[in-house]
Every structure is written in structure tokens, then in C-alpha cells.
Amino acid sequence: MPIFLALIAAILGWALWTKRISRTQLLPIIVMIAGAGITAKGQFLGGIGVLVIGLAWFAGVRQSGKNIPDQSRQNALEKARILLGVSARDDAETIRARHRRLIADNHPDTGGNDEHAARLNEARDLLLAQLEKPSS
DSSP states (O other): OHHHHHHHHHHHHHHHHTTSSOHHHHHHHHHHHHHHHHHHTTOHHHHHHHHHHHHHHHHHHHHHTTTHHHHHHHHHHHHHHHHHTOOTTOOHHHHHHHHHHHHHHHOGGGTOOHHHHHHHHHHHHHHHHHHHSOOO
């Protein structure tokens, strides 16, 4: 039994280290393992109950954090493209050229708005950084 527990701990540690699971998913997984252990010891109803609670908890944790960072990044990229008037297929030179045209009209030194110029600069930086990222 201790070898089995050490193996489970090693697998969970590896999964956390390689980011296959998050820390918020760890406790529901441990509850599910405990439910399976209780069931294996002969307390079928109690073990199944604990296992179902762990599964429901795990499903809730997975749903609550699903793609939130990815969605917000995609939203930011889309807003930046709209602001600069470029498409997802445009290259770095097109983005820079469009930014130059817009910033010439909106720069604070030429009577433009500071906030709008800053948003244009942020949009350019975000889109250029996205192009530099290796695609996965």
C-alpha cells in the first residue's frame, strides 16, 4: 500500500510540474482517489459517494477556469486589430505602416489625444509581440 501511495504522489507531482493539472485541480483529484480507495476497501456506497463528489468538484474546477486567459488574450488581440484597422493575416510591416499613419493624425504634438495615442501604441506592441511568438 505505501508503494502504491508513493506512486500516486509521484504521478500527481509530475502532472503538476508539467502543468497537465493545476493546483486547483489537485484537491478534487485526491478526493476521487480517496473515494476509489474507500470503495476498494469494501465500503461501496461510501466510496462511490466520495468519488462522485470528487468528480463533480473536478468538473466544476475545470469549467470555471476554462480558456479564460486565452479568451481574454484573443479579445485583446481582436480589439487591437480593430483599433489599427489590420487583419489577423497582416504582417509586421503592414502593422507598423498602419500605426505610423494613425499616430501621425493622433499624436499629442499634432493636436491628438494622449490616451488615444497610447492605445494605438499598445495595440501595435501587442500585435507585433503576437507575431514574434512561435506558433504552437
